[in-house]
Each structure stands twice: as C-alpha cells, then as structure tokens.
Amino acid sequence: MRQDARVLVLAGGLSYEREVSLRSGRRVADALSRANVHAELRDVDTNLLPDLIADPPDAVVFALHGGNGEDGSLRSVLDLIGIPYVGPDADAARRAWDKPTAKALLRDAGLPTPEWIALPRETFSDLGAAKLLDRIVDKLGVPLAVKPARGGSGLGVAVVRTAEELPAAMIGCFAYGDVALVEAFAPGKDIAVGVVDTGDGPRVFPAVEIEPSGDAYDFAARYNPGASTWHVPARLAPRVSEDVAAVATAAFRTLGLRDLSRIDMMVPQAGPPLVLEAKVVPGMTETSLLPMACEAAGHDLGELMAGLVDRAIARAK
Structure with missing residues (x-):
C-alpha cells in the first residue's frame, strides 16, 4: 500500500513552536x-484547505506542534473532507491538549x-494577584511547577x-497562553514514555530519563546542545x-489516544509514578524523546511511521 500512497506531513503554522515543528516535519518526511x-x-497556511480539497493526499501525518496540530481543530477539518491521518481523533486530541482536562x-x-489548579489570566488580574497566589502556596506548597494549560516545547514553563518566585513565573507563563496550570512539584526522575499502537494494542x-542542567526541562533545555x-x-x-x-x-x-503519543511522568523516590501530561504530537527533532525511545527499542522511525500511515489508510476504508 505504501508505495502508492502520497502522504502529506503538516508542519510549521503560526504557533510559538513553529521552528521546532518545521524541524520535526523535515525529520518525519525524510x-x-x-x-x-x-x-x-x-x-x-491559508491555501491548505483549498489544496487539500483540490488534490487530497492519501493520508496526513502531523508534525504540527501547538494549537491547530494538537487541539483537534484541524483533525475535525480532515474528518469533514474525508482525509485519514495518523494519531488520535479530534475529540481525544482536544482532551489531551488541554492539560487540566486531561489531568481530571x-x-x-x-x-x-x-495536585493542581488552573488559573485564567482574567482571574489572576480581576481577583487580586497577591492574595490569590498566597492561597495557592498555602494549598499546594512549594516547590511548584507553572506551565501554560495548552502548549508544549517547554515554553512558559x-x-x-x-x-x-511565583508572580514572575505566572507572568512568564501568561506570555504563552491565557490559562496557567500550577501544580505541586514532586521531586524525582523526569521520565518520558513513548506509547505506540500499530494494531495489536x-x-x-x-x-x-531527562536530566536538564537547570531546574526545568524548558525550551532551552530541550533544544540547546549540551543543555540536557x-x-x-x-x-x-x-x-x-x-x-x-x-x-x-x-x-x-x-485519554482515548491512538497510534502514538508520549506520556510525560515524574517518578518520585517513594510512591507511584505521576502522570504530568500526554503529548498529542510528540516532537521528532534530533533532540526529541520519542525518536530516542524508538531507536532504543530497535525500530526504524521511518518504518514505524509508514506502518502507522498504512493503518490510518486502512482505518478510513
């Protein structure tokens, strides 16, 4: 099937993760x-939908990080025009993309x-930041992890x-999204687990295991050589x-995921592993975690993705 299939790898877009997405897309396409x-x-871009309708590919692979690639919206469009794609459907993508929803x-x-609290920017400003942040610290203690409720690549983390330190962290987080997720930080080993389903479950x-040079596995720690x-x-x-x-x-x-995902976890010294979030479109750059895990498992990334393309096409039929 794959020799005759034409696959479109979607990447780029206008999110903060554009450059990372393009790097992921090039690696997947290669x-x-x-x-x-x-x-x-x-x-x-704005020509995508007319082009998809005029010359539909046999399948789409998402390397599109950020909103359109991970919040289910573009998947809904592909469902509407009947183009199969690798990865979870629109509803599952929407659930996983929104971290508070996924955690619930x-x-x-x-x-x-x-334990966590999700705090919209408007609440942060309208109710008085100082009193509100004091209550968060009273409830969750410190240390805390602050991150955008929707987003990836460690931006705003x-x-x-x-x-x-909490007020500055909140302001930095709101630079990348309108809702901040503040959660109790459990010291331990930062772990990423690739999960794949090629048809047998x-x-x-x-x-x-991630060992950043600083406190957080943020954007710099992910993509700067030697930072992790x-x-x-x-x-x-x-x-x-x-x-x-x-x-x-x-x-x-x-979360109802499909085909492949990355589950990020923290493993404390005592107690069960803690799920932090699920990545709908795992990074595929030279320093991304899922390709590392794929190679460690003895799999070729291209063959894995080709198999998932075959599965997406078969699923549509």
Whole structure:
C-alpha cells in the first residue's frame, strides 16, 4: 500500500513552536522517504484547505506542534473532507491538549497526577494577584511547577522554589497562553514514555530519563546542545520500570489516544509514578524523546511511521 500512497506531513503554522515543528516535519518526511513512502512536507497556511480539497493526499501525518496540530481543530477539518491521518481523533486530541482536562480524566480513572489548579489570566488580574497566589502556596506548597494549560516545547514553563518566585513565573507563563496550570512539584526522575499502537494494542518504548542542567526541562533545555542529558533506557529499578509502563499504557487508554503519543511522568523516590501530561504530537527533532525511545527499542522511525500511515489508510476504508 505504501508505495502508492502520497502522504502529506503538516508542519510549521503560526504557533510559538513553529521552528521546532518545521524541524520535526523535515525529520518525519525524510524518515518516510527512506521507507519508500512518497512524503511531502507542507506548511500550514491559508491555501491548505483549498489544496487539500483540490488534490487530497492519501493520508496526513502531523508534525504540527501547538494549537491547530494538537487541539483537534484541524483533525475535525480532515474528518469533514474525508482525509485519514495518523494519531488520535479530534475529540481525544482536544482532551489531551488541554492539560487540566486531561489531568481530571486521569485522576477520575485512578491514575496518580500531581495536585493542581488552573488559573485564567482574567482571574489572576480581576481577583487580586497577591492574595490569590498566597492561597495557592498555602494549598499546594512549594516547590511548584507553572506551565501554560495548552502548549508544549517547554515554553512558559518554570519551577518555583519559593513563594516570592511565583508572580514572575505566572507572568512568564501568561506570555504563552491565557490559562496557567500550577501544580505541586514532586521531586524525582523526569521520565518520558513513548506509547505506540500499530494494531495489536498499545505498547511502550523504553522510558527516556531527562536530566536538564537547570531546574526545568524548558525550551532551552530541550533544544540547546549540551543543555540536557538523556538516559535511554531510564535508570529505574525493574519493578519501577514495570509500573511506569503500566501507568503510561493506562493513561494512553484513558485519554482515548491512538497510534502514538508520549506520556510525560515524574517518578518520585517513594510512591507511584505521576502522570504530568500526554503529548498529542510528540516532537521528532534530533533532540526529541520519542525518536530516542524508538531507536532504543530497535525500530526504524521511518518504518514505524509508514506502518502507522498504512493503518490510518486502512482505518478510513
């Protein structure tokens, strides 16, 4: 099937993650080409919809980070015009993209996730920032993790060690989104788990342990050479590795994800692994975590993606 298929890899767009998305897209398109798939890299602009209608591809692969690629909206458009795509459907993407919604679903399913509060910018300003932040610290304590409720690539992420650091972290977070997610920070090993389903149910790749040079795995730590060290597989005891795999698989199922995703977790010294979030469109750059895990599992990235393309086309039929 794949030799005859024309695949469009969507990347770029206008989000803060544009440049990272283009890097992911180029890598995915190159990997598919090496797997004998006719793959075209396509930026997302106002001509996309007319072009899709005039000359529809056989399938779409998302390397589009940020809103349109991960919030379900563009997936709804593809469903409307009948073009299959790799990854979760629009509803599941929307659930996972919104971190507070995803965390509520995980909590209701009995999966451990740090306690949190989601705070819109308007609430932050209208109710008085100082009093509100004092109550957050009273409830959640410190340290805290602050991040945009919707977004990725570590943009707007900060670890707050003292109450005095929280106002600046909130302002930095609101630069990248209108809702801030503030959650209790559980010290431990920062872990990313790739989950893939090629038709036989979800299975996990070896966990990747992230060791940033600073406090947070932010944008600079992800994409600047030498700013982070990664351990694949993660340095975990066998029983803990089993628990991480089980929790990641359960999170994948709970959120209704499909094909592939990345589940980000924190593994404390004591207690169960904590689910932080699920990535709808995992990064595919040279320093991204899912390709590292794929290679550690002995899989070729292009062959993996080609298999998922085949599955998307078959699913549509």
